[in-house]
Amino acid sequence: MSVPSPEFDRLIAGYRRFRSDDWSQQRARWAELAEGQQPKTMVIACSDSRVDPTRIFDVPPGALFVVRNIANLVPPFETTKGHHGVSAALEFAVTQLDVAEVIVLGHGACGGVSASLNHAFAGAAPGRGGFIADWVSLLDEARDRVVAEHGTGPEAVHALELECVRVSLANLRTFPFVPQREAEGTLRLRGAYFAIAEGVLHVLDEQKGTFAPA
Template identity: 45%
Template sequence: MEHARPLPAYLINRYHGWKATTYAENKGWYARLAEDGQHPRSMVIACCDSRVHVTTIFGADQGEIFIHRNIANLVPSYSPDGNQHGTSAAIEYAVTALKVAHLIVLGHSGCGGVEGCYNMCSGHAPELEEPGSFIGRWMDILRPGFERLEDGDDATRKRALEKTSVIVSLENLMSFPFVASAVENETLSLHGLWNDIGDGSLEVYDPKQGGFSAI
């Protein structure tokens, strides 16, 4: 493929730094991971946002968490229509093959994808309404969440939609037969979290209270 180029120097240097320190000090652990395969207890569905560093938040090492990222940490509803579904495939693998015990949806503050959905549904982002907008069609998953928002100022409603994205994804997870079955058999539990990037706080969704509360 003629358009591929060499890796930037700063990434090469960082790799060599990692290989000479972290890897060198834990060769046995990496060898074990390579030989035994992965056995994560949890899957986290997080946003692509570079500020949301899942392994750092939970102090996790390699092999501990199966992570899937997409725009706005969304889960589509179960739809085996023959199209390519990266998120659905990751969920299927985590639940049926890896048999994770916990499936976590992690939302966050200042989510650009959620803001795009908010603007699109408010009529202020016509470019996202175009059939050819991958972002817009992906954010259609969150339209039902936008319709649930209570009245208020834009900032408050956008923050609410960030948390609603987590709830919508949890609801859609239960539309997958293998997820619903695992939940009903108590071999899998679902969790909804929201992270404030600025102050580092983490909130958990409590369905009994119908909202999020700080951990």
């Protein structure tokens, strides 16, 4: 016997609305997707519940290949044994699906960025924040630069959220198949930042090094 759960009941109710509305209205599209996917864009976004790329970009089913994790981070290329989830997803999107765009999507009020800035889980054991601490250590160098310039207040939080996008873009280019395709003109990397409170998307101009509203 299943345990009653208002949260899960709401999800099932949402699924039923999806079946009666979206799925029914787009039967032809879902039939296509049942045969395979051909997304042209990969989005690397944060797991934050407020930052859903499919809603922000208002796209139909099958348009985006999405990877979400704490603070929309990409680790640098490495070949050590282990379970490299982001690296595997990137490899699949770029070398198997031949996506033309990879977008790193940062956002405001990012808990992972705050954890990095404040060393919130430093020295914690796994299960008590240790996994989080290890993951956001990818931002350590950027954090040190930001703290030196801005301290640790709200201005620093925002600066590190933007820097986080730049870190992931730089790490993407450590994967040999990424700069190769950039040089060939078959792949473009882009950085973006979603300001939750304002609902505004900012896009990075890598040549200028600045973000501006889309």
